[in-house]
Amino acid sequence: MALSIKSVHHIAIICSDYKSSLAFYCDTLGFELLSETYREARDSYKADLAIAGQYVIELFSFPSPPKRPSYPEAAGLRHLAFTVEDVSEAVERLAEQGIACEAIRTDELTGKRFTFTADPDGLPIEFYEI
Numbered sequence: 540m541a542l543s544i545k546s547v548h549h550i551a552i553i554c555s556d557y558k559s560s561l562a563f564y565c566d567t568l569g570f571e572l573l574s575e576t577y578r579e580a581r582d583s584y585k586a587d588l589a590i591a592g593q594y595v596i597e598l599f600s601f602p603s604p605p606k607r608p609s610y611p612e613a614a615g616l617r618h619l620a621f622t623v624e625d626v627s628e629a630v631e632r633l634a635e636q637g638i639a640c641e642a643i644r645t646d647e648l649t650g651k652r653f654t655f656t657a658d659p660d661g662l663p664i665e666f667y668e669i
Contacts (some may be wrong), residue, residue: 548594549587549594549595549596550595550596550597550619551597551599552596552599552658552662553599553601554599554600554658554659555604555606555659556600556659556660557600559659560598560658561586563659564588564596564658567638568621568664569590570588570590570596571588571589571590572586572587572588573588573589573594574587575587581601582601583600583601583602584598584600585597585598585599586598590621607660617663618655618662618663618665619664619665620664620665620666620667621664621665621666622666622667622669623666623667623668623669624668624669626643626653626654626666627652629666630643630654633656639656640654640655640656640666641654641655641656642654646667651667651669652667652668653665653666653667653668654666
């Protein structure tokens with residue numbers, strides 16, 4: 540019998556520069572910092588981030604995390620995707636902060652517009668127009 544999963548609880552991200560990543564997700568993308576914990580035994584921070592009050596991301600720091608290979612179509616997590624009302628506006632706001640996005644494309648299956656950028660560690664971030 541299959542599990543009865545109700546929803547995605549959170550996405551966990553390990554970053555190489557905690558302050559830079561926290562600023563990117565909160566100040567640039569608009570996530571809300573719900574809580575922040577320093578775990579002395581691990582020399583690690585953990586931040587709980589929310590969109591519109593809903594807990595979505597656990598952002599972790601660890602001393603010297605290994606780099607993750609990231610190249611097109613590699614096995615594993617491909618990207619994170621967030622919905623926006625207007626992808627052109629999202630691109631414009633990111634450009635104002637010096638963050639480049641790929642050219643806006645149209646999903647051939649849904650007809651919806653989308654684009655990609657990356658977080659400070661190169662994790663691909665997609666913005667998908669609803």
